[in-house]
Amino acid sequence: MSELVRSPGVGPASVEHPAIIPLRERFGDAVIRHEIVAGDEHVVFVDPAAILKILQWLKESPDQRYDFLSDVTAVDYGGGRPIQVVYQLFSMPHCRALRVKAELPLSQLEIDSVVPLWDTANWLEREVYDMFGISFRGHPDPRRILMPEDYGEGHPLRKDFPLRGRFSRAEQTRQALAGAPEDHLPVESGTGGEPRIVPWQEIHAAAQVPADESDD
Amino acid sequence: MIREPSSAAGLPGEIFGSGTPTFLTTKIDFVVNWSRRNSLWPMPFGTACCAIEMMAAAASNQDLARFGMERMAFSPRQADVLICAGRVPYKLAPVLRRIWDQMPQPKWCVSMGACASSGGVFDVYSMVQGIDTIIPVDVYVPGCPPRPEGLIYGLMMIQEKIRGESLSNHPELRREAPEEAGRPRASAAEVTALSGPFGNSTRQEQSGGVATNLGLSSKGPVSL
Numbered sequence: 444m445s446e447l448v449r450s451p452g453v454g455p456a457s458v459e460h461p462a463i464i465p466l467r468e469r470f471g472d473a474v475i476r477h478e479i480v481a482g483d484e485h486v487v488f489v490d491p492a493a494i495l496k497i498l499q500w501l502k503e504s505p506d507q508r509y510d511f512l513s514d515v516t517a518v519d520y521g522g523g524r525p526i527q528v529v530y531q532l533f534s535m536p537h538c539r540a541l542r543v544k545a546e547l548p549l550s551q552l553e554i555d556s557v558v559p560l561w562d563t564a565n566w567l568e569r570e571v572y573d574m575f576g577i578s579f580r581g582h583p584d585p586r587r588i589l590m591p592e593d594y595g596e597g598h599p600l601r602k603d604f605p606l607r608g609r610f611s612r613a614e615q616t617r618q619a620l621a622g623a624p625e626d627h628l629p630v631e632s633g634t635g636g637e638p639r640i641v642p643w644q645e646i647h648a649a650a651q652v653p654a655d656e657s658d659d
Numbered sequence: 660m661i662r663e664p665s666s667a668a669g670l671p672g673e674i675f676g677s678g679t680p681t682f683l684t685t686k687i688d689f690v691v692n693w694s695r696r697n698s699l700w701p702m703p704f705g706t707a708c709c710a711i712e713m714m715a716a717a718a719s720n721q722d723l724a725r726f727g728m729e730r731m732a733f734s735p736r737q738a739d740v741l742i743c744a745g746r747v748p749y750k751l752a753p754v755l756r757r758i759w760d761q762m763p764q765p766k767w768c769v770s771m772g773a774c775a776s777s778g779g780v781f782d783v784y785s786m787v788q789g790i791d792t793i794i795p796v797d798v799y800v801p802g803c804p805p806r807p808e809g810l811i812y813g814l815m816m817i818q819e820k821i822r823g824e825s826l827s828n829h830p831e832l833r834r835e836a837p838e839e840a841g842r843p844r845a846s847a848a849e850v851t852a853l854s855g856p857f858g859n860s861t862r863q864e865q866s867g868g869v870a871t872n873l874g875l876s877s878k879g880p881v882s883l
Contacts, residue, residue, distance in 0.1 A: 590785070591750050599784050608784030613847035615784075616792050619749035620843050624757050 460485040462507055462541050470497055484542060491528070491545040495555040498543065501532060502560055508536045512557070515567035517575045521602030526575055528554055547577060556582040574600035593622070688825050695739075695765065696821040697727035699814070702738030702762065704755060707745030709772040709804040716807035726814060735761040740817060741794070742810070746774035747787045753841070759794040760840040764833040765824075767817050770796045771810055773803045789853060792845040 466474050466487060473493035478486045489497050501509045509532035518527045525546040532541045545554060556579035557564045568579045569588040576598035579585065586592060590599070595618070596609040608615060701723075705713055717723045717731060724730075732738035735758045747755055759768070770790055773779035776799045778788035787793060797820060800813040824832065845853065 596784065604784070606783055611851060612788055612792075612853075613850040615749055616752070616787070616843050616845075616850050617847065619752040619787070620756055620793070620841060622753055623841075624754045 460541065461537075461539065462501065462509075463487065465504070465506065466497070466501075469500065473497065484540070486542045486544055488544050488546065491547055491554045494528075494530075494543075494545050495557060495560075498530060498532075498557055499560055501541070501543070507534060509534045509539075509541060511535055512561040512563055512567075513540075515557070515564055515571055517571045517577060517600075519575060519600065519602045523549060525549065526552060526577065526601075528571065528577060530557070552577045553580060555580050558582060572598075574598055576601065591622070688827075691826060692821050692824060696818040699726075699728055699739045699767075699817065700730060700732040700737060701728050701740045701742050701769075701814075702735050702758065703731050703733070703742055703744065704758065705742075705744040706747060706751065707772075707774065709744035709775070712804045712807055713742060713744045713771065713810060716810045721807040721811060723811065723814070726811065726818070728814065735759075736763065738762050739766055740814065741766065741768045742771055743768065743775045743790050744771040744804075744810075746779065746781055747790055747793070748785045749787055750785070752787050752793050755790060756793050756841055756843075764835055767797045767820070768794060769798045769800060769810070769813050769817065771800045771813070772805055773801065776801070779803065788850075792843055792850050792853065795844055 460477075463474075463477050463485070470489070470493060473490040474497075475488040475490060478488070480486055498509075501507045511533040513531040513533050514529070515531075516529045518529060520527075525548050527544045527546050530543040530545075532543060533539070534541075547554060552575070554577060556568055558568065558579075558581070565582070565584065566588060568582055569584065569586060571577055572579060572582075572585060573587040573589050587594060597604055599608075610618070703710065703713060715721060717728070728740075735741075739762075741759060741762060743755065759766075768790075770776045774781060774786075775790050776796075778786050782788070790796060798813045798816050800809050802809050805813075843850070
C-alpha cells in the first residue's frame with residue numbers, strides 16, 4: 444500500500460508547521476505562542492512591536508516565501524481583552540497558509556503598517572482602522588474607507604459600540620443629509636495642499652499595474 | 660387592399676360611418692390623468708435583492724411595459740416614479756434625496772420591500788430606518804423581496820392615485836419646494852417615533868456603549 448496522499452498542510456503530519464521552529468530560532472521571545480485551531484490551521488501570536496520584521500522575514504526568506512497577503516482583519520472579544528490584529532498569509536511557491544496574530548491592549552491600539560511589504564494592505568488596514576480604531580504607523584493614506592469620513596460615532600465593530608449607533612436616529616438622519624453626495628467622492632490627501640476630488644479617469648489609471656512592477 | 664380616399668366631405672368616416680363627428684367631449688382632468696398614468700417612467704434606485712425582482716418585473720415575462728412603464732429612465736430628469744428597491748445606508752441617503760430633488764413634478768415614489776420601507780432586519784448603526792424619513796413615499800410594497808406581481812400591483816396603485824388627482828388642486832399638490840431640497844422629510848420627533856418602538860431582539864439602546872475616547876456623553880442618547 445502506498446502512503447496516503449494528503450494535500451499540503453493537512454493532517455497529523457502538519458502538527459509541526461515548517462514556519463514555527465525557524466520563527467522561534469530567529470525571533471526568540473517575539474514569537475509568543477503557537478496554536479492549532481479548527482483541526483489544521485496554524486496561528487502564531489507575535490509581539491506587535493516586531494510585526495513588520497517578522498512579516499518581512501516570512502515574505503522574503505527562501506524557505507517561507509509567504510508572498511500573498513490574503514487578509515488583514517481584527518477581532519475584538521470584548522470584556523477589556525486585547526484586540527487581535529490578524530494577518531492571513533499564503534505562500535504560493537510552497538502552497539502553505541499561516542495566520543499571524545498580534546494582540547494590542549485597548550490602551551495602545553497602534554501597530555506598524557505592512558503596506559511597504561504588500562500593497563494590498565493599504566485598503567485592508569484602512570478597513571481595520573475604520574471598524575476597530577487601530578492606527579497603523581506609516582500608512583500612506585490613513586482614512587476611513589467604509590463609513591463617511593466625517594463619521595463621529597466611533598468604530599462600529601468594537602464590542603463597546605452599541606448596535607444602533609451612539610446618536611439617536613433623528614441625529615443620524617440629520618447628519619446624513621447635512622452633507623452633499625459629493626462629500627463621499629474620493630479625495631486626494633497627503634499631498635499637503637487643499638483636498639481635491641479625484642476624477643474617475645485618474646482612479647482608473649492608478650489601478651493599472653505597470654508591467655515592470657509586477658511581483659516576481 | 661388599398662383604402663379608398665374618403666368621401667366628398669373629406670372626413671375619415673370609416674369607423675363610425677360617414678357624418679359622425681370627429682371630436683368628443685371630455686374633462687381635461689380625465690385626459691391629463693389618463694395620459695399621465697399610462698406613461699409613467701420609473702427611475703430605478705435598486706440597491707439590493709429587491710432590484711433583482713424589479714428587473715424581473717421589467718423583463719419579458721412580467722413585462723412592466725404593458726402598464727405604460729415603457730422604459731426605465733436612468734436619468735432622474737426624465738422620470739416620473741422613483742422605485743427605491745433595497746436597503747439604503749445613511750451614506751447613500753443624500754444621494755437618494757438628491758435624485759428625488761432632481762426629478763421634475765409631477766412625481767411619485769414607490770418604496771419596494773421591507774428594507775426600504777422600514778429598515779427591515781437591519782436595525783443597525785449604518786441603515787436608514789425607512790426611506791420615508793428622507794423623501795415622501797406614495798406606495799409601500801411589502802415583501803422580502805416582493806414578487807414582481809407585488810411591484811406591478813404597487814405601480815397600479817400609483818395609477819389609481821393619479822386617477823383621483825385634479826388640476827384644480829395641482830398647485831399645492833405638485834408644488835416644487837426648493838427650500839426643502841436636501842433636507843429630511845420627517846422631523847426629528849417623527850424619526851424618533853418611527854424608529855423607537857421597532858427595536859430588534861437585542862433591545863440595545865443607543866446610549867449603551869462606553870464612550871471613552873470620544874468625549875461623548877454616555878448618560879443618554881444625544882438629543883437634538
